[in-house]
Amino acid sequence: MSGHSKWSNIRRKKEASDAAKGAVFTKFAKEIAVAVKAGGPDPNSNSRLKVVVAKAKAANMPNDNINRAIKKAAEAGEGDDYEEITYEGYGPAGVAIMVKALTNNRNRTAADVRHIFDKNGGNLGVDGSVSFxxxxxxxxxxxxxxxxxxxxxxxxxxxxxxxxxxxxxxxxxxxxxxxxxxxxxxxxxxxxxxxxxxxxxxxxTTTAEVTDPDAIAQLEKMLDMMDENEDIQEVFHNWNG
Incomplete structure (x- = not known):
């Protein structure tokens, strides 16, 4: 991940891999569904939906896709299926990572997140292990x-x-x-x-400096895999990469 200070997690979205870009619209559709469930289908009276729609448009999600997702959620209660879950763990070089997911299959998502941590030299922790x-x-x-x-x-x-x-x-x-x-x-x-x-x-609240090239490569790969997973909505970390 390139970027500066604690905002590298935000800027990294601008440099997403092709595979991650392919998952973006699916992720936004999920966020739209949950936002509609929480506050209704009108962005003018639903601030959460308004923000999601603005981000979707910034990511070049077509208006037809956005409107279809809103309509589907409003008519079918699409957001009822999704559960918001946060996972915590450590990546290579002790970088603290928090993963926010929207899923309709808790077991699948937990297995996927654990696999990404394990495959890249990290460890999935319990609730509270890094949130402090x-x-x-x-x-x-x-x-x-x-x-x-x-x-x-x-x-x-x-x-x-x-x-x-x-x-x-x-x-x-x-x-x-x-x-x-x-x-x-x-x-x-x-x-x-x-x-x-x-x-x-x-x-x-604090950042982690990583200088080892192998650890940096592992972190890059781990975060790419998280971007590419359709259940993972956002990733937050303390790597000053």
Whole structure:
């Protein structure tokens, strides 16, 4: 995985393998189904669905596919079949990894996740084995190329309810509580900000440096395999790769 600091997990999506790209639409269809189940089929009144649809469009998922997934979920209760599960474990060189999955077959997904860890020099752990190294929060990224006035962006973000603000070479990094995530994202969009990416999930409190080439290759392969698995929605880790 290339990238900088704790946001390498987000940027890695931009460099997904062909096999991973093939699984993307299936993953979004699942997320759409769960979002529709939770809040209804109208993105204007369902912030979770609105965010999923925006991400699907950014990934070039055709509008017909998106609308079909929404309609199918609304008519058939498609989201009822899916269970949200988080797996925890360690990858090569002791990198902490948290895997968020949506599945209609818990045994299949658990076996797949365990296989990916085992095959790449990692270990699938029990609940709590690595989660203490992460904080649950919302994260919203805004490109610095699009907005040069950092003070203005910071002020707007805090006015919208953000809990923290920082920046790196490429992005303004806006943090929220888990409960405020959708409201803050909606408020920023209402101010005409373009969201480069966003996620709701664990953020590492410390990062792990990996210098061994073999361990790096194993980590790359492990994360590629996770991207390619249709049950795995998102992967979070503390590798400063």
């Amino acid at each position: 190294l992460f904080n649950e929060k919302g994260t919203i990224l805004i490109s610095k190329e699009d907005y040069e006035d950092e003070d203005q962006v910071m002020g707007d973000a805090l006015d919208c309810g953000a809990s923290d603000f920082e920046s790196d070479d490429e992005f303004y990094i806006i943090s929220t509580t888990t409960t405020d995530y959708y409201d803050v994202r909606d408020a920023l969009e209402a101010k005409n900000y373009v969201i480069a990416d966003s996620t709701l999930g664990p953020v590492a």
